[in-house]
Amino acid sequence: MKTAKVLTAPRMERCIGCHSCSLACARLVHKRLSWDTAGIRIISSGGLSTGFEAKSCLACNPAPCALACPTGAFFQRKGGGVIVKRKLCIQCGDCAEACPVDAIYLDATREPFVCIHCGQCVVYCPHDCLELAEVVVEPSTEKKAEEVVS
Amino acid sequence: MIRDHFRILTVDLAAGKGKVVTLDGRDTEAGGSGLAALLFDRYGHLDKPWDDPEQPLIFTVGPLTGYFPLMSKTVCGFKSPYHNQYGESHAGGRSALSLRFADLDGLVITGKADKPSYVSIGSRHLEVKDVHYMWGIDLQRSGKMLRKMIGGAGHRSIFRIGPAGENLSAYACITVDTYRHFGRLGGGAVMGSKNLKAIAIQGDGVFHLPEGKEYAELFEEVHKQLTTTDMMDKYHNLGTPVNIAVLNGLKALPIKNLQQTTDPRIKGITGETFADDTLLRNTACAGCPVGCIHIGFVREKFMKPNRYHYRQVSYDHEPIFATGSMLGMTNAFKVLGIMDTVEKVGLDVMSAGVALAWATEALEKGIISEKETLVPLKFGDAEGYEEAIEHLGLGSNDFYRLLAQGTMRAAEHYGGEDFACVLGQEMAGYATGEVFFTSQALGFRHSHLDSGGYSYDQKHRKKRKVKEAVDFLVKDEQGRVLLTSMVACLFAREVYKDGLLADCLNSLGYTTLADNMQQVAQHIQKLRWRLRLATGFDPTAVNIPKRFSEVTTWKGPIDPKFLKELKREYAKRILQLGKEEKG
Numbered sequence: 001m002k003t004a005k006v007l008t009a010p011r012m013e014r015c016i017g018c019h020s021c022s023l024a025c026a027r028l029v030h031k032r033l034s035w036d037t038a039g040i041r042i043i044s045s046g047g048l049s050t051g052f053e054a055k056s057c058l059a060c061n062p063a064p065c066a067l068a069c070p071t072g073a074f075f076q077r078k079g080g081g082v083i084v085k086r087k088l089c090i091q092c093g094d095c096a097e098a099c100p101v102d103a104i105y106l107d108a109t110r111e112p113f114v115c116i117h118c119g120q121c122v123v124y125c126p127h128d129c130l131e132l133a134e135v136v137v138e139p140s141t142e143k144k145a146e147e148v149v150s
Numbered sequence: 151m152i153r154d155h156f157r158i159l160t161v162d163l164a165a166g167k168g169k170v171v172t173l174d175g176r177d178t179e180a181g182g183s184g185l186a187a188l189l190f191d192r193y194g195h196l197d198k199p200w201d202d203p204e205q206p207l208i209f210t211v212g213p214l215t216g217y218f219p220l221m222s223k224t225v226c227g228f229k230s231p232y233h234n235q236y237g238e239s240h241a242g243g244r245s246a247l248s249l250r251f252a253d254l255d256g257l258v259i260t261g262k263a264d265k266p267s268y269v270s271i272g273s274r275h276l277e278v279k280d281v282h283y284m285w286g287i288d289l290q291r292s293g294k295m296l297r298k299m300i301g302g303a304g305h306r307s308i309f310r311i312g313p314a315g316e317n318l319s320a321y322a323c324i325t326v327d328t329y330r331h332f333g334r335l336g337g338g339a340v341m342g343s344k345n346l347k348a349i350a351i352q353g354d355g356v357f358h359l360p361e362g363k364e365y366a367e368l369f370e371e372v373h374k375q376l377t378t379t380d381m382m383d384k385y386h387n388l389g390t391p392v393n394i395a396v397l398n399g400l401k402a403l404p405i406k407n408l409q410q411t412t413d414p415r416i417k418g419i420t421g422e423t424f425a426d427d428t429l430l431r432n433t434a435c436a437g438c439p440v441g442c443i444h445i446g447f448v449r450e451k452f453m454k455p456n457r458y459h460y461r462q463v464s465y466d467h468e469p470i471f472a473t474g475s476m477l478g479m480t481n482a483f484k485v486l487g488i489m490d491t492v493e494k495v496g497l498d499v500m501s502a503g504v505a506l507a508w509a510t511e512a513l514e515k516g517i518i519s520e521k522e523t524l525v526p527l528k529f530g531d532a533e534g535y536e537e538a539i540e541h542l543g544l545g546s547n548d549f550y551r552l553l554a555q556g557t558m559r560a561a562e563h564y565g566g567e568d569f570a571c572v573l574g575q576e577m578a579g580y581a582t583g584e585v586f587f588t589s590q591a592l593g594f595r596h597s598h599l600d601s602g603g604y605s606y607d608q609k610h611r612k613k614r615k616v617k618e619a620v621d622f623l624v625k626d627e628q629g630r631v632l633l634t635s636m637v638a639c640l641f642a643r644e645v646y647k648d649g650l651l652a653d654c655l656n657s658l659g660y661t662t663l664a665d666n667m668q669q670v671a672q673h674i675q676k677l678r679w680r681l682r683l684a685t686g687f688d689p690t691a692v693n694i695p696k697r698f699s700e701v702t703t704w705k706g707p708i709d710p711k712f713l714k715e716l717k718r719e720y721a722k723r724i725l726q727l728g729k730e731e732k733g
Contacts, residue, residue: 020437035247126439
């Protein structure tokens with residue numbers, strides 16, 4: 001039985017809005033200083049008094065963003081979510097439009113930023129809101145993923 | 151963005167236009183406090199009054215803002231309505247990272263808008279918008295309106311004022327992101343005088359980081375120190391309100407307008423009680439994993455039999471002292487109720503609480519009557535204080551309008567100067583002794599954070615050495631002004647020692663600044679004092695009211711002679727500092 005890791009945010013009610021996770025993702029994964037160019041972005045849900053939400057990839061399978069991508073830059077990841085090949089991206093923005101939870105950020109040049117489920121952000125959360133969960137890879141997914149890649 | 155100069159946005163409210171200005175000075179004024187002083191020197195008018203439309207309202211961040219944890223504060227510089235001199239106030243929230251991500255080292259607002267307006271900026275936009283319908287609306291309602299009107303939830307900062315700022319109270323605050331404040335010295339009135347209801351800063355820029363391992367490894371090291379050692383425990387745990395019980399035990403907590411320094415009933419408002427009974431959750435400034443902001447709640451029955459509403463209120467040591475012990479309150483929920491009213495009208499909570507403590511004693515003594523106070527102020531009576539706060543914020547009559555210009559202003563008119571607890575501005579929550587009283591009365595911001603006078607009092611119980619104490623105040627101010635030029639949260643001062651600061655600056659390529667930190671700190675300290683003196687400050691004329699000499703702490707009665715000598719020596723040193731810096 002094959003497994004994969006996916007980033008989850010099961011305890012967001014504990015979030016204090018320090019943005020350490022998104023700053024870590026921008027810094028470590030994307031080598032940038034930014035609130036936006038990150039696979040996980042924290043927003044206040046209607047003012048600080050109502051707490052925070054994490055905008056991040058829910059590891060859809062099949063992923064609407066991968067299905068929408070016309071060039072194969074986004075393709076289905078085993079266990080959910082997508083693998084990104086930046087060189088194939090034509091910055092059309094179709095992926096961001098297809099995402100039902102607004103988890104893909106397009107920068108000023110329309111370059112997309114999405115969670116790659118690497119889990120580097122998890123240790124930076126002081127309140128243990130995030131978790132890198134292990135999921136079973138369904139055989140059908142494996143096949144589908146291979147098809148998309150080829 | 152890492153750059154060897156400053157990138158400043160100036161906005162002229164009258165024209166509704168802005169300009170991006172490039173300024174030298176990274177290696178000499180660094181940023182934060184230093185940059186604010188540099189900008190006031192350039193855009194400020196020494197001889198014109200604080201509310202002249204040409205006076206600038208300045209916001210600055212520093213070279214380390216956003217690049218390292220707890221580099222999360224913004225400095226606000228302006229000519230203060232409180233004393234008509236140059237001053238600074240600091241705040242966190244998302245303000246600092248928003249400015250950094252808007253690609254700005256500083257924002258300078260000049261002019262006066264035709265109609266009540268807001269300014270909205272980001273890395274790719276600038277807008278001045280008419281919001282006349284929002285004038286007079288309290289901070290909680292206007293916050294909700296602004297959040298809907300301005301995009302970018304979570305990645306923006308909104309500064310706003312309430313009725314107190316619109317009514318030009320000399321201690322109206324600027325509220326930042328609901329729970330933080332540019333609290334002291336009346337920045338809210340400066341916005342009010344400019345017809346400026348709010349400033350929204352969208353942090354939508356993206357920047358490259360230094361290449362190589364040095365920066366990344368140093369970040370990890372700093373983050374580890376801040377999160378896995380016990381250095382930040384105080385702030386993470388009970389937060390600053392841990393001080394209430396400690397100071398009460400030391401007989402150093404100002405109570406009932408400083409008529410007492412300890413109270414056996416203090417348990418009702420200690421940090422422990424606030425945490426056990428009222429704490430809902432914590433929240434953080436952006437870029438700070440410590441999360442020292444403590445949020446409590448007030449629950450109010452507005453209709454029988456069982457209709458309630460509730461609100462969330464942030465609390466800290468200073469608000470608890472000012473609206474709690476200083477007003478004779480012994481119930482945490484009632485204290486939160488008073489704080490909530492202060493939040494609504496947009497006053498500085500410390501000044502508002504201390505002003506009403508004076509008014510209560512003045513009423514007790516028959517110096518003023520209910521004709522002035524409109525409500526029967528009584529120590530321990532929360533309902534009366536909530537009403538009085540509204541009168542103070544709205545300026546309901548001549549008495550409240552004068553009291554809103556400063557407690558001493560009211561005392562000079564009505565009498566009762568001896569027991570006005572004013573140390574430059576209304577006192578902070580430490581009655582630790584002579585060194586703290588001197589430090590706040592003469593300190594640059596008249597803040598308890600200018601230098602650690604309260605700490606010196608506690609560590610030097612028996613010494614009465616004037617020169618040594620003043621040397622400490624001057625040196626400590628210099629260390630702190632370096633941190634507030636980076637701009638660090640001062641709660642991180644035990645972590646960001648000089649060596650680490652230099653490493654951080656070096657990792658970003660600010661090598662000249664890293665090599666000259668001490669000279670830069672000295673220069674900024676002198677520059678700030680030069681501007682303060684040039685706008686009219688006379689440290690030799692500062693009066694410390696009699697009430698402060700009547701205090702008894704755990705060390706015994708205050709020594710009036712020591713206090714007088716400290717004041718004289720510190721005033722002399724301030725004059726020297728200001729004169730050494732050439733304009």
